[in-house]
Amino acid sequence: MSEWRYWLNEQRGTLTGLVIFLVMFTVYVANHPAGFTANVVHTAANKGVLLAFVAMAQALVVITAGIDLSVGMILVLTNCLASWIVVGGVMPTSLGVAAVLATGTLCGAINGMLVIYGRLQPIVATIATGAVYFGLALLLRPFPGGSVNEDLADALTGRLFGVVPSSLVALAAVVLLVWLPFKRSVAGRAAYAAGSSEPAAFMSGVPIRRGKFAAYLLGGLLAGMGGLFLTFFTYTGEAAYASGSAYTLWSIAAVVLGGVSLYGGRGSAVGAIFGAFAARTTGDMLFAFDVDPLWQPLLQGIVLMIAVSIGSLALLRVRNRLDWFQ
C-alpha cells in the first residue's frame, strides 16, 4: 500500500464527516429561499461554531475511550461567568477572557483528576461534576442577565472583509493552536494510545495518565471557549439546565457523525467539527423544509438514533462472536 492510502484509512472517519456535512449543507442551501449568500453562510457558521467547540471538547475525551457528560454544563458555567466579567475596557476584558478560559480548564482538570487519579467511571463522575458546575452557574446567574464587551463580541461574531465569518476564523485558529500541537505532542499520542488499548500503551511505556489528563484538561478549555462564544452571541448569561444537557447530547452526536469511535483511539477533533456542523444543519434543514416546529424534536431524535446506529454496521465484519463483548 502506498503512503496516501494509509493516510486515507486514518482519515476515513473525518472525511466521512466532511462528506455528510457537505451533502446536507448543499441540500439545505439549495432549499433555502435566499440561496448561497454570505448571510446564510454567516448564520450557519455562527450556530455551528458553538457546537463545534463543545464537540471538539467531547472528541478529545472520547479519543481516550472516556466520555464527558459535563461539557454542556461547563459551557453554561463559563457563559454565566463571562456575562459578569468580560466587560469594560481592554484590560478588564482580556483579564476576564483569561479567567473564563482558566475556569473552563479547571473544570476539565477536575474531571480528569477524578477519572484518572480517582479511578472513577467517567460517566458517573462527569454527571456528578456536571451537577456541581450547573449549581455554580445557578449561583452566578439565578436569573438570565448580564452583559458582555460588545465591541469584542461583534468583532468575533461578525464578518471579516464582508465575506468570511470571523467565528469560523476563530475556530480555525483554535484548531491550529490547540488541536494540532496536541495531536503531534507526546501527550496527544499517549491519549490515542490509551484509547486504543490501555494495557498495551502501558506496557509500551507510554505516559497514558499524562495523555488522558491533557485530553480532559483541553476538553475543559474548549468547552470554556464555547461558553465564551455563547456569551458573545447572546450578550447575556443564562443557567439553563435544558440548554446544557442539549449541548452535551449533541456533542456526542457530533462526535459520532464526525467519525470518532466511541470505543476510543480513532478519529480526530476536526472530524467532530464537521459532525457538529452536520448536526446543526439537520436542525436548519427542518426549517428550510418548513417542518412543523412541533415535530422538530422528534425528527432530530430519530436522526440522532440513526446516526448512533450507523456505528453498529461494524458488527457485520465481526468473524468471532466473542468480539461482540469488547
Add this chain to the structure above:
Amino acid sequence: MSETSESRLSIKARLPVFLRRADPAVLTAFGCIFLLLLLGSLYSSNFLSPDYLLQQLKVASFLGVVAAGMMVVILLGHIDLSVPWVMTMGAMMACAAAGFGEIGAAVAIPVGVLSGMAFGLLNGLGVAYLRIPSMIVTLASNVVAQGLMVVYTGGFSPQDSAPNAIRWLATGALLPGVPNAILVWSGVSAAMVFLFTRTAFGRAVYGIGNSERAAFLSGVGTRRVVMIAFVVSGGLSAFGGVLLAGYASKAAQAMGDPYLLPSIAAVVLGGTSILGGRGSYFGTVAGVILITLLQSILSVMQMPEAGRQIVYGVVIIVMLLLYGRAPPSR
C-alpha cells in the same frame, strides 16, 4: 503485614454474623441515614416523628421504583439515561388512556407501563443486538421520547388529570396510616429481591456484569438477558412516572427530569458497582432513603436549587471516591 491481617481477621471474627456478612457500603449508607436523622432532629424535633418518617418513605417510594429499574441495568455494567422522558411518557400515556372513559381508566396503569417497556425494548435492542454503548442509545431514546411527548401535547402541558385509581395508588391508604405508595414500593422491592436471588435471570445479570464473555461461554443467552433488563428498567421508570402523576394528580412536561441523577446516585450510594456485577438490593433501598432524607433536609434548610445541585454532586463524588473506585489497572 501478616500480623495486621490476622488482627483484622480476629476483629472480623468477633463481629456478629449479620455484620460480618454485610456489605460495608450498605452499612455506610445506613450509617449515613442515622447520621442525617440525628442532624435533622437537632434542627427540628419533628424529624423523628412517625408522620414525618412515613411522609419521607412515601416520597422515597417514587424514586425507589425508578432506582430498582436503574439497578438492574447498572448491575449489567450499563446505564439507562432515558429515565427522565420515559417517566414523563409513562405518566402522560396513563393519564391519556384515562381520558377514554371507563375502559380507559381501567387500563391506564398498564398502558403507561407498557409504553415505558416499549422504550426499554428499543434501548435493549440497541444495546444487546446492535452493540451500541448503552449511554448513547438511552440518551438518543430520551430525545425520541421527548419528541413524541412534544408532538402529543402540542408543546403544552396536557390538562388530563390523573384518574382516581392512580391517585389512590399513590396517595391513598389501604392499611390505615400506611400510604399505598410505600406498599407498592415494598411489592416492587420483594419482586426485585426474588428476581436477583432466586431466578436464573438474576444470576445471569450478575454474571454478565462481571464478564459478559464468560457468561456467554457458559451458555447464558446474554443478549436476551440484557434486552429484558432494559425492558424491566423502562417499565419501572414509567411506573414510577405513573405513581408520581398520581401524587401530583397530573402529568406534566419534564416531570421526570429531577429523577435521573438521584436514581443513579441512589444505586451507586447503595454500594452497587457502577462497573456491574456487584451490589445488593438493600443497598439501593438505603441509597433511596438516604437521597430522599438529604433532599428533605436541604429543603427544610431552605437551600436554594443551586446549593442542592452542588451538594448532590459533591456527595456522589465523595461516596464514589470512598467505595466506587475501579481497581488499579496494573
